Amino acid sequence: MTDLADLTIAEAGHGLRKGDFTSVDLLDAVDRRAAVTEAHLHAFLTMDHDGARAAAEAADAALAAGNDLGPLHGIPVALKDNMCTIGVDTTASSQILAGWKPPYDATVTARLKDAGAVIVGKTNLDEFAMGSSTENSAFGTTRNPWNTDTVPGGSSGGSAAAVAVGSAFGAFGSDTGGSIRQPAALTGTVGVKPTYGLVSRYGLIAFASSLDQIGPFARTVDDAAVLLEAVAGWDRRDATSINGPVPDLRGGLEEGVAGLRVGIVTELSGDGIDPQVLAATKGIADKLSDAGAEVIEVSVPASEFALSAYYLIAPAECSANLARFDGVRYGHRTTVEGTTEDMMSHSRAEGFGPEVIRRILLGTYALSAGYYDAFYGQAQKVRTLVRNDFAAAYERADVLISPTSPTTAFKVGERAADPIAMYYSDVCTVASNLSGDPAMSVPIGLDSGGLPIGFQVMAPALGEEMMFRVAAEVERLAGFEDRASLATSDVVVPS
Amino acid sequence: MKPGWEAVIGLETHVELNTKSKMFCSCPADIPDEPNTACCPVCLALPGALPVPNEKAIEGIVKIGLALNCEINQSSLFYRKNYFYPDLPKNYQISQYTFPVCEHGSVPVDVGDESVTVGITRVHMEEDTGKSTHVGEGGGRIHDADHTLLDFNRAGVPLVEIVTEPDIRSPEEARAYGAELQRIVLALGVSDAKLETGSMRFDANVSVRRIGDETLGTRSETKNVNSLRSLQRAVAYEIERQIQVLESGGSIHQETRHWNEDSGETTSMRTKEESEDYRYFQDPDLLPLDVSPEWRNAIASTIPELPAVQRARYVASGVDAKTAELLADTAALSSLFEEAVEAGAPGRAVGIWLTGDVVGHVRRDDGDLDAISLTAAHLVELASMVDGGKLSSSAAKEVLLAAVEGEGSPSEIAAARDLIQVSDSGAIEAAVDAVLAENQDAVEKIMAGDAKPIGFLMGQVMREMGGKADPNVVRELLHAKTNP
Numbered sequence: 001m002t003d004l005a006d007l008t009i010a011e012a013g014h015g016l017r018k019g020d021f022t023s024v025d026l027l028d029a030v031d032r033r034a035a036v037t038e039a040h041l042h043a044f045l046t047m048d049h050d051g052a053r054a055a056a057e058a059a060d061a062a063l064a065a066g067n068d069l070g071p072l073h074g075i076p077v078a079l080k081d082n083m084c085t086i087g088v089d090t091t092a093s094s095q096i097l098a099g100w101k102p103p104y105d106a107t108v109t110a111r112l113k114d115a116g117a118v119i120v121g122k123t124n125l126d127e128f129a130m131g132s133s134t135e136n137s138a139f140g141t142t143r144n145p146w147n148t149d150t151v152p153g154g155s156s157g158g159s160a161a162a163v164a165v166g167s168a169f170g171a172f173g174s175d176t177g178g179s180i181r182q183p184a185a186l187t188g189t190v191g192v193k194p195t196y197g198l199v200s201r202y203g204l205i206a207f208a209s210s211l212d213q214i215g216p217f218a219r220t221v222d223d224a225a226v227l228l229e230a231v232a233g234w235d236r237r238d239a240t241s242i243n244g245p246v247p248d249l250r251g252g253l254e255e256g257v258a259g260l261r262v263g264i265v266t267e268l269s270g271d272g273i274d275p276q277v278l279a280a281t282k283g284i285a286d287k288l289s290d291a292g293a294e295v296i297e298v299s300v301p302a303s304e305f306a307l308s309a310y311y312l313i314a315p316a317e318c319s320a321n322l323a324r325f326d327g328v329r330y331g332h333r334t335t336v337e338g339t340t341e342d343m344m345s346h347s348r349a350e351g352f353g354p355e356v357i358r359r360i361l362l363g364t365y366a367l368s369a370g371y372y373d374a375f376y377g378q379a380q381k382v383r384t385l386v387r388n389d390f391a392a393a394y395e396r397a398d399v400l401i402s403p404t405s406p407t408t409a410f411k412v413g414e415r416a417a418d419p420i421a422m423y424y425s426d427v428c429t430v431a432s433n434l435s436g437d438p439a440m441s442v443p444i445g446l447d448s449g450g451l452p453i454g455f456q457v458m459a460p461a462l463g464e465e466m467m468f469r470v471a472a473e474v475e476r477l478a479g480f481e482d483r484a485s486l487a488t489s490d491v492v493v494p495s
Numbered sequence: 496m497k498p499g500w501e502a503v504i505g506l507e508t509h510v511e512l513n514t515k516s517k518m519f520c521s522c523p524a525d526i527p528d529e530p531n532t533a534c535c536p537v538c539l540a541l542p543g544a545l546p547v548p549n550e551k552a553i554e555g556i557v558k559i560g561l562a563l564n565c566e567i568n569q570s571s572l573f574y575r576k577n578y579f580y581p582d583l584p585k586n587y588q589i590s591q592y593t594f595p596v597c598e599h600g601s602v603p604v605d606v607g608d609e610s611v612t613v614g615i616t617r618v619h620m621e622e623d624t625g626k627s628t629h630v631g632e633g634g635g636r637i638h639d640a641d642h643t644l645l646d647f648n649r650a651g652v653p654l655v656e657i658v659t660e661p662d663i664r665s666p667e668e669a670r671a672y673g674a675e676l677q678r679i680v681l682a683l684g685v686s687d688a689k690l691e692t693g694s695m696r697f698d699a700n701v702s703v704r705r706i707g708d709e710t711l712g713t714r715s716e717t718k719n720v721n722s723l724r725s726l727q728r729a730v731a732y733e734i735e736r737q738i739q740v741l742e743s744g745g746s747i748h749q750e751t752r753h754w755n756e757d758s759g760e761t762t763s764m765r766t767k768e769e770s771e772d773y774r775y776f777q778d779p780d781l782l783p784l785d786v787s788p789e790w791r792n793a794i795a796s797t798i799p800e801l802p803a804v805q806r807a808r809y810v811a812s813g814v815d816a817k818t819a820e821l822l823a824d825t826a827a828l829s830s831l832f833e834e835a836v837e838a839g840a841p842g843r844a845v846g847i848w849l850t851g852d853v854v855g856h857v858r859r860d861d862g863d864l865d866a867i868s869l870t871a872a873h874l875v876e877l878a879s880m881v882d883g884g885k886l887s888s889s890a891a892k893e894v895l896l897a898a899v900e901g902e903g904s905p906s907e908i909a910a911a912r913d914l915i916q917v918s919d920s921g922a923i924e925a926a927v928d929a930v931l932a933e934n935q936d937a938v939e940k941i942m943a944g945d946a947k948p949i950g951f952l953m954g955q956v957m958r959e960m961g962g963k964a965d966p967n968v969v970r971e972l973l974h975a976k977t978n979p
Contacts, residue, residue, distance in 0.1 A: 084543045097542065104536050106543055203543040210779035239547045239781050317779055320575050323586035324540040328645070340581055340643065367577075367774035376776060 004029035005166035006487070009075050009223040012169060016063065016074050023056040023063075023074030026169070027118055030076045034120075034167035037486055041143050043152075043161040045081045046089045047121040052076065055118040062116065069116030071226045077112060078168035080159050081122035082129055083214070084203035085109050092205045093127045093137035096325045096332045096351025106203020107235045108172060108214050115230040120168055123158025127353045128322065129179055129207040131155050132425035135416050136355045143412065144187060145484035146451055150409035153183030153425070156217070160187040163217040164484045170227045171217045176207050177310050178404075178429025180215045181441040185404035185454020188443040188484060189217050190224045190471070193429075195461045196436035197242035199228075200235030206321040208314035209240075211433040221442060221472045225249035228464070247464045253472040258292030260470065263397030265458075266299045268428045274407045276447045281403045284444050284455055287477040288401075288470075298393045298400060302385035303431040309382035310430040311423055312366045316376045318356075319363030325351060358419065383434045390435045394460040399470045402428050404441040404454035428456060437461050442471045444478035450485070496665065501706045502734045503714075504663035504699060505616075506726075508676060510655045510686045511623060511694040512555040517651035518622040519546030519589065524653065530646035538651035540584035545780050548573075552653035553596070555685040556620050557786060557794045559655055560597025562679050562801055563615045567791050571596045573620075573781040577774045581643060582625035584650050592775045595619030596786065602679070603803060605816070606671045613672050614660030620784075625650040655686075661700070661711070666734065670727035673697055677723070678802040678824065690721050697726050701733040703741065712737070713747040717761050719754045729754040732761055805829070812842030821850040827864040828854070834871030840878040848874070848895055856896050868901035877905040884965040890914040916965045920972065926959040927972045941977040949973055 004026055007015070015021050031049070038044060059074035079085065082092040084102035086109075091097040105113070112119060126136035134142040134157025144152040145165040152161040156173025160183035163171045173180040175193035184191025192215040199214045206212060216227035229250070234243040264285055269278065289295040327333035327347025334346035352360070366375035393400060406427055415422040432439035438461070441454040455474055459467035496502060517524050520537035527533050536544035560567050574592040600615030626649055631641025657676065663669050677695060680688040688695040697720045702712035717733055720726045732754075737747050752761040800808075802823055809819035809832070822832050828849045835845045857864055877895060880886045886894060886909060897908045909915050917923060930952060931938055937948035949970075956969045 082543075084541075090542070092542070100542070102536075102541065102543070104541070104544075201543075202545050205542040206780075208779075237547060238545050240779075316776060320577055320585075320587050320774075320776070323577065323579065324542070324584065326579065326581070326586055328581050329539060329584065330541065341579070344579055344581070364774065367776055369772045369774075372774075372776075 003033070003166070005033040006483070007169070008220050009071065009169050009218065009226050010220070012075055013071050013073070017068075023059040023076075023118060024053070026074065027052055027056040027076050027120065030120060030167050030169070033165065033487075034162075037145065037165045037167055040148050040486060041145055041161050041165060042140050043123055043142050043158045043165070043167060044078070044121045045091060045093065045124050045139055045158070048085075048088050048119060051088060052118050052120045055113070059116050059118060069114070070230070072112065072230050073116030074118060075116075075169050076118045076120045077227070078120055078123050078159055078162045078171040079109065079112075080125050080156050080171070080173045082125060082174060082205040082207075083108055083172065084205070085119065085122065088122065090122065090205070091139070092129070093125045093139055094351065094353065094356070095138045096348070097330075098138075098332065100331055102203075104203065107200035107237060108231045109203060111231045117230070123156070123162055123171060125158055125173075126155035127356050128205065128318070129155040129174055129176055129212075130318070130355050130359055132178070132182055132422050133410070133412075133415065134158060134183075135412065136353060138353055141412060144409045144451075145486035146188065146409065147449070148486065149411055150451065151186070151412055153186035153405070153409065155179040155183075156191075157183045159217050160184055160189055160191065163187070163189045163219060165487045170223055172214055172227070172231070173217055174204055174207070174212055174214050175429075175433065176211045176213075176314060177433050178426040180217065181429050181439060181454065181456060182405045182425055184217055184441040185443070185456075186409040186452065188452030188480070188482065189219060190221055190440065190442055190475075191215065191217050192224050192228055192440040193432060193438060194228060194232065194464060195242070195438045196433075197240050198232050198438070198462070198464070200231075200238040200241045202235055202237040206317075208317040209321060210317060211310075211314060213433070221468060221475045222250060222253060224440070225253065225468055242462070244462070247462065249464055249468045252465050252469040255469050256291060257288055257470055257473045260293045260399065260466075261397045262288050262293045262295045262470065263298030263393060263400045264295065265303065265393070265400050265402045266297050267301065267303045268402035272406055272424070272427065273403055274447075277403045277405070277407065277453050280445050280447075280453045281401070281455055284474055284477060285401060288473065291473060291477065296397065298397050300386075300389045300393050300400070300431065302382060302389040305382045306386050306431040306434055307423065307427050309379040309386070310426070310434060311362070312375050312379035313383065313434070315359040315363030316366045316379075317363065319360045319367065322352075322356065322360055327351070355419075386431055386434045387436075390431070390437060390460070398459075398466055399463070400458040402456045402458070404428055404456040408447045408449070408451035408453055432458055438464050438467055440467060440471055442474045442478070443480045444474065445480060446482060452482075496734060497738050499706055500703050500734075500738050502664055502730075503661045503702050503704065503711055504665075504669050504730060505661040506659045506663065506669060506672060507698040507700070508657040508673070509696045510559070510657065510680055510688060512552050512653040512655060513684075513686050514549055514551045514555065514653055516549055516551075518549050518552055518620070518653040519651055522651065526648045526652065530644070531648060533648040534650070538584065539647055546589060546778075548781065548784065549653060552620065553784065553786065554794050555653065555683075556596050556618060556655045557791060558683045558685055558798055559657065559680065560600065560618045561795050561798055562683055563597070563600035563602050563618065563657070565597035565600030565615055565618055567597055567786055568594050569787065570594065570783045570785055572783055573778040574775045575778045578771050580624070582627045582645055582647070582650070584625065584647060588621060588624065589778055589781070590621035591619035596784065602672070602675060604668065604671045604675045605820075606665075606668050608816075611662070611664075611668060613662045613668075616658045616660050618655060618657050621654045621656060623649050623652040623654045666727040666731040669699065669730045670723050673723050673726050675802070682799055682802050684799075690723065693721065696721065699726065699730050699733070701730055701737065702747070703734055703737045712741075713749050715747065715750055715752050715761070717752045717754050718764070721756070725754060725756055728759060729761060732759065736761065809842070809846070812836050814842050814846035818846045818850050821854070822846060825864060827867070831869065831871050831874065835874035835878070838871060838875045840875045841882075844878055844881070845874050848877075848892075852892050852895055853899055856899060867899045869895070869899045873898045873905055880905055880909065884967065885909070885915050887916055887966070890916070913963075915963065917960060917963050920968055923956070923960065923964050923968050924972055926956050926964070927969065927976060930955045930959060931976060938977055949977070
């Protein structure tokens with residue numbers, strides 16, 4: 001018999017409404033899964049057992065009373081620990097926020113609750129979402145359920161690992177330079193970075209405000225669509241959120257790719273990409289062609305400079321965004337005695353980890369008088385070029401494709417001492433953050449080491465419907481049925 | 496100012512807007528006394544909170560910009576001004592840098608009998624900080640304080656900064672500009688513009704140079720000026736201080752100085768070397784602010800008559816410039832004045848009664864001009880009684896003040912106090928004839944060409960009439976009857 005924790009959201013929703021099981025049963029299933037896997041993974045920082053149980057019971061009662069809140073009703077999901085949850089610890093994996101309980105819900109949190117979802121807990125991340133491996137967490141590294149010697153990617157590694165192993169049916173992460181798509185690729189899950197402004201950032205602890213975007217992790221493209229639809233749409237609390245209709249993401253999933261123009265991005269499909277990843281990507285491109293798409297090569301020249309621009313813009317914004325953590329109103333405060341300035345600087349030095357401090361310093365420098373034009377100003381010009389080049393590329397192609405990550409999952413510790421090598425993990429993903437366009441990763445196979453390979457589908461702004469339509473075809477063509485080894489191990493599946 | 500020297504002054508003015516809610520959240524902008532009771536995740540800068548601009552505040556700044564003859568940028572940008580201070584919750588202030596809401600304005604200012612035009616460089620939108628109270632040995636200053644109490648009620652209140660060109664040349668001009676700006680802001684109704692509570696505050700940039708010098712001198716910026724009088728004093732002090740330093744061979748440092756009201760001096764707060772690099776960059780949480788021509792015009796149509804126009808109107812109705820200013824600056828008087836003049840009362844007389852007699856009377860008793868019983872109808876009646884010769888000018892003032900005190904209408908008061916003048920020429924003629932008959936020697940002198948005894952005869956007639964004869968009628972009769 002299938003363990004309930006291995007159902008898709010669609011299957012779970014179907015069973016709930018048929019009366020085969022309850023939301024509490026689903027919660028019990030993911031709890032049992034987590035009870036076994038967490039010792040190996042450390043995907044969660046906080047499990048909200050009481051809150052989740054109450055929510056599951058409420059969901060069951062509502063459904064019994066005929067009050068159906070939609071496809072997420074009664075479904076256990078997880079949130080990256082940089083999204084505010086009222087009364088439940090929200091730390092961004094930083095000592096500076098250890099023990100902080102927000103007095104308010106992020107808009108995403110509130111919308112999930114309104115949709116009847118059961119929030120099981122808060123997942124691990126690189127501190128303040130700065131990293132590509134989840135090794136930069138102040139509360140311990142998360143491991144990859146496909147091979148616990150490897151990283152799950154990052155910064156949303158906890159959410160990716162939880163979905164991959166079945167300790168949540170779906171999860172939300174945030175993507176500033178690839179922090180949803182790269183861990184999705186490394187854990188064999190579907191991960192979506194929506195158009196900038198499609199999902200409210202209110203209550204998301206900011207890393208780089210002009211780049212941050214919340215999106216879902218799921219085991220299928222359809223599940224990802226369900227999760228995204230539940231949280232998308234205008235929010236009066238976020239001045240950058242787009243005031244327009246929520247796209248119908250599920251409607252076109254069966255339409256296929258016949259007649260669509262699919263562009264392989266030249267600059268993201270050559271040097272620096274692992275040959276096995278490249279081969280798998282080309283293999284899917286060929287199948288798309290066989291399925292009736294017109295597959296062409298498209299150049300996005302400025303994407304070569306995107307990574308450099310990203311690593312100036314993101315630190316610059318974070319240097320201001322993280323200024324509020326000063327020990328005055330909340331969070332860690334030093335015990336060192338001295339002046340007000342001493343209090344603030346000691347609190348920050350003690351509370352922030354080394355990668356966060358590195359980026360604050362980088363960003364402060366890039367914005368300083370005399371350096372602004374050469375660094376931040378120049379990076380903004382590159383950003384404009386990236387936007388223009390993508391706009392030109394979308395004149396020739398309906399969607400663009402590339403690998404999601406230059407490599408499959410790497411070993412824990414392998415890149416930890418080399419920031420530049422770690423930054424390179426984002427080489428295929430940052431451009432979409434700079435342009436603000438949507439992009440998602442779909443698992444397409446395993447490398448020779450049994451580690452998942454992710455395939456990236458990119459679309460123009462608010463082109464989510466087209467992006468999901470192509471992603472669904474990629475999913476069918478890839479026929480990726482494998483599950484993370486930890487999810488199928490003897491300790492997890494009772495015989 | 497010492498001869499041979501010229502002062503160059505520019506003012507930066509902060510005005511807190513009186514919107515219902517704060518600049519970027521829905522907390523009340525009307526600051527409650529109880530600390531930290533008007534705060535939310537946004538204005539406390541809790542993790543994850545985001546700013547959303549207040550439309551009413553934008554309307555307020557556009558009104559100020561239009562009143563100061565500024566161009567309104569159709570698209571303006573919010574920036575982050577980065578500096579660490581405990582009462583600045585985000586440790587950056589949302590402000591503007593390039594492309595403020597308003598630019599390139601000017602305002603005419605009357606200084607004595609002259610009018611000067613002060614250029615407005617920019618008017619930009621920002622948010623206020625919280626308040627720090629330093630407790631301990633430091634006497635309220637952060638240095639040597641034992642601990643600091645923070646109140647974030649004010650954090651995020653909409654703040655407009657108005658920056659002038661360096662067009663001001665004297666402490667008197669600085670004060671006149673400050674007063675005119677305050678009047679304009681009050682007339683617009685966008686702020687209570689109180690210097691004593693800090694809802695309006697001035698920073699003065701002052702430099703001096705020898706007359707004829709082309710280049711500007713090094714400037715100082717003086718803060719903590721909290722009345723128009725101290726603005727004038729602080730600027731005057733800075734001018735004299737800088738001239739003295741330069742004449743004794745010293746040099747001026749670019750620095751921020753603190754005005755001390757009690758000692759009447761400015762002292763150095765920090766020099767330019769210690770000043771911060773604010774690392775301005777466009778705030779990624781906020782989109783460019785669009786003020787469409789339609790919106791701008793809709794806002795423009797709500798702008799009331801501005802003080803300068805109001806004063807010109809008063810002068811046209813017969814009062815002098817000083818009286819016009821006094822009337823226009825006092826709402827209780829200007830409404831009485833306008834209504835009375837509208838109903839036909841002579842502007843000059845009503846202006847003098849209100850700004851002279853009424854103000855003097857009420858001030859003497861520490862009274863409240865808003866609470867007086869005098870009505871415009873009283874003023875109209877009083878003016879017509881004087882015009883008709885029923886009241887002497889001194890009796891009119893007595894009646895006026897009685898009306899202020901609520902004793903009734905002028906005719907009631909005049910009757911009750913027996914102040915009505917007799918202008919019936921029959922009764923007066925009888926008195927004149929009697930007086931002339933008793934003072935033939937005076938009559939002869941007059942007829943011989945000596946006009947002096949006319950005054951004596953006037954006095955005799957007035958005494959005969961118990962002081963209630965219309966002096967004009969008496970004078971006319973005396974002249975007629977003593978004319979050779």
